[in-house]
Amino acid sequence: VKGLVEKPPVAExxxxxxxxGRYILQPEVMRVLEKQEKGAxxxxxxxxxxxxxxxxxxFHAVTFDGARYDCGSKAGYIQANLAVALxxxxxxxxxxxxxxxLLK
Incomplete structure (x- = not known):
């Protein structure tokens, strides 16, 4: 991993x-967070x-080839639950x- 950007505009x-949002972090990140300015x-x-x-x-990353759902949105949460249930x-x-x- 060479860089990270929080919620960039699509064009950027x-x-x-x-x-x-799945991490294995070293304790040092907590000290950085204590001094961190507000971001996105x-x-x-x-x-x-x-x-x-x-x-x-x-910093290392794992790539994942599969379905992803935005559970931060109400519709994405429902979509994820339906996909798992189905x-x-x-x-x-x-x-x-x-x-x-329901769709009738």
Whole structure:
């Protein structure tokens, strides 16, 4: 990992990769967070603290090829739950049936 950007505008995104919010962090990041200025959304961002630490310690990433849902939005949360339920043999038929009924 060579750099991190928190919620860049699409036109300014340096790549098509995302950070899905799963980290194994060293304790030093807490000291950086204590001094961190507010970033995107007027909030102190973990991503910004991590970005300042790049070059002082190794950062590694794992790429994931699969479905991703934005559970930070109400619709994305529902979409994720439906996808999981429809992928489960013990739930798929029942969930599909009531979803079809709701869509009438």
């Amino acid at each position: 995104a340096p790549s098509n990769l995302i950070i899905s 959304g007027g909030e102190i961002q973990l991503t910004d603290a991590m970005a300042t630490m790049i070059g002082t310690q190794p 992928g489960r043999p013990d739930m798929a038929d029942e969930v599909r049936a009531f979803a079809v009924d």
